[in-house]
Amino acid sequence: MMALELGSRMLVRDVMSSPVVTAAEDSPLNEVAKLMKKHNIGCVIVSGNDGKPVGIITERDIVERVVAENIKPGEIKAKEIMSTPLVKIDSEKTISDAAREMSRLNIRRLAVMYKGDLAGIISSKDILAVTPELIEIIQEKARIENQNIIEEAEKSSSTGYCDNCGEWSDDLREVEGSFLCEECREMRQAE
Numbered sequence: 001m002m003a004l005e006l007g008s009r010m011l012v013r014d015v016m017s018s019p020v021v022t023a024a025e026d027s028p029l030n031e032v033a034k035l036m037k038k039h040n041i042g043c044v045i046v047s048g049n050d051g052k053p054v055g056i057i058t059e060r061d062i063v064e065r066v067v068a069e070n071i072k073p074g075e076i077k078a079k080e081i082m083s084t085p086l087v088k089i090d091s092e093k094t095i096s097d098a099a100r101e102m103s104r105l106n107i108r109r110l111a112v113m114y115k116g117d118l119a120g121i122i123s124s125k126d127i128l129a130v131t132p133e134l135i136e137i138i139q140e141k142a143r144i145e146n147q148n149i150i151e152e153a154e155k156s157s158s159t160g161y162c163d164n165c166g167e168w169s170d171d172l173r174e175v176e177g178s179f180l181c182e183e184c185r186e187m188r189q190a191e
Helices: 002-009 029-039 059-067 095-105 124-155 182-190
Strands: 022-024 043-047 053-058 088-090 109-114 117-123 158-161 168-175 178-180
Touching: 022 029, 029 043, 029 059, 043 117, 053 059, 053 109, 088 095, 095 109, 095 124, 117 124, 168 182, 178 182
Parallel strands: 022 043, 088 109
Antiparallel strands: 043 053, 109 117, 158 168, 168 178
């Protein structure tokens, strides 16, 4: 439950990559590949004539739709091999939302939108990069909460008969499931 709480507070905008490398839909594929090489990236967002994002070309698209089909990259346009429609997510959504969407659609990247404009891209790799930090935060939070519970339990006492000696006490405290008076607690600690 805590993991969901923490993960739900980390927003897509916090982990997305920006700015995004884009190419026009009429760009020859060899130019798109050069952009990928130049920027050391695995995908390029394809923009329509109006400048709005319409698709994505990934390394996999190039391998499956061009190389495997023995098509010359200079003879094919970006719009002919791009994956479309472009799957988008709002920058204010959580990384949990992004991960769920990627899993549901079996994809690794989402275009990040802010007020209708392309703001970045988030990949499964981006989400995985922050996962160790989230785990450390969750562990620390659990440790603090457990310490607080122990401290509260140590502070709280009640009155009644001791489960060990049967004597009345105004200072009963729970120890391993039994309510013990001060003397019985001391004896158990000494053992």
